[in-house]
Amino acid sequence: MYFGIDCGTQGTKALVIDENGTSLGRGYAPHALIERETGAREQQPEWWVEALRTSVCQALAQSPSKAVQALGVSGQQHGLVVLDEHHNVIRPAKLWNDTETAPENQQLVELLGGKQACFERFGIVPLTGYTVSKLLWLKRHEPENFARIRHILLPHEYLNFWLTGRMCAEYGDASGTAFFDIRSRRWTREVLDAIDGGTGQLFAALPPFITVDEPVGTLRPEVAAEFGLPHSCIVSAGGGDNMMGAIGTGNVREGVVTLSLGTSSTVYSFHDQPVLDPTGNVAPFCSSSGGWLPLVCTMNATNVVTQTLNTLGKTVQDIEAALAATPPGANGLVFLPFLNGERTPDLPNARGTLTGISANNFTPENLIRAAIEGVSFGILNGLDLIQSEAPVDRMLVIGGGSRSAAWRQLLADASGATVEVPLEEEAGCLGAAIQAIYTYSHANGHPKSFAELASRCVKVEATRTAHPNTALRAAYRQARDQYQSSLRIIYN
């Protein structure tokens, strides 16, 4: 048996599977979120540990046994966890969707010679949301906390540390820090020197790397005893939630595209060579399966839809009727959904906008459609950026938003691609568990490949496939054009 744990923004999920990917038990516990008008988005790492405990216990209560051989952890990317010399958490973690550090990000890019120079020197253009600007923010706003930093970890690395007692890094999640060179797969000291003035404090605080073939370690005796799991249970390297979503959707070979509709919206595709984008719109990340994972992320996704529904006194169940009752383009209503600033397009200080309101179109149904179209058109622009020569004709859709049949159909109609849904909805958990099987197989001298494991464990739910309706193609093209021109007029 194998465990996958996914620490997302809204909550932690746990999944126990057998070696064929069949679910044996699952659990979930929500996280609180600290939000400030300044754009701050923070969580206490202790909350993640508590949610891990609850979700793991729930999953184990359903599982036929506790003979877990290996476990993998997936975590929301980019969050900054800082520990002091006694391994105490210094302050809450600033998250991937924290836009309070936008001025520091701009200052840092300038310090490093501008966007083009960053791209040439480090292979990445830092964007607000990546880990690096959080460090400069800490130095400027909380110098006493900054001085205490002895260890820098990402969310999943912190959970690995809690589970095993060992701090180490893996390439997928590290590639989202912007102090990592994806070409050489090494930390970039110059970037950190620009923040701490070359004292070496930050560079010394970084954990060493392990490859995906190596386990982080085994469970600490206290943790094993608390859950009743074998102390010999291996913890694999883990990775960012998108990297794990890739593994959990079989996106471990070229040509597969995954689109995730969670708190963030992401679209990504595995490559066996680095993919670099001088504009910075496509994030040049590594995968957590030994390759690379170019990715586009928008910061505003299901949160926008949920907030719109709440304001109207509706729930996610009302999405189906609202989309059925309205045509592509929401009768002219356009919702630019940048409620807390945006990463793609790079507008960290933006706020949302509704345009095209008329006496006839300002209805709850059009508003719901406009919110869903705003989120969808934004991430489909991302799809256009990551697709190579041939247009994508099939994609796997995951995350909370993928539960809506009407939203899946909208994505198919607006993109022209067939939309499929994996049988296991918690792709981050499944990917983490598959990585655990991979690492366990290597540790035991019977190595398996990711491709082999994915083809065995990842199944598609055929009854939920959405085929594009070509009759709606022109209407969606027009709606997307309308969205783009509103974007240009308002934010240029």
Ligand SMILES: Nc1ncnc2c1ncn2[C@@H]1O[C@H](COP(=O)(O)OP(=O)(O)O)[C@@H](O)[C@H]1O
């Ligand atoms: N049937 C549904 N239709 C649309 N959205 C849904 C549905 N069910 C859940 N959601 C949304 O999915 C979101 C949670 O997605 P999830 O992928 O679990 O997020 P995260 O990984 O960021 O924690 C919630 O905001 C919720 O509103």
Ligand SMILES: O=C(CO)[C@@H](O)[C@H](O)COP(=O)(O)O
């Ligand atoms: O910042 C990114 C990707 O670069 C986000 O995708 C985070 O990794 C958070 O994921 P969710 O909470 O939406 O799953």
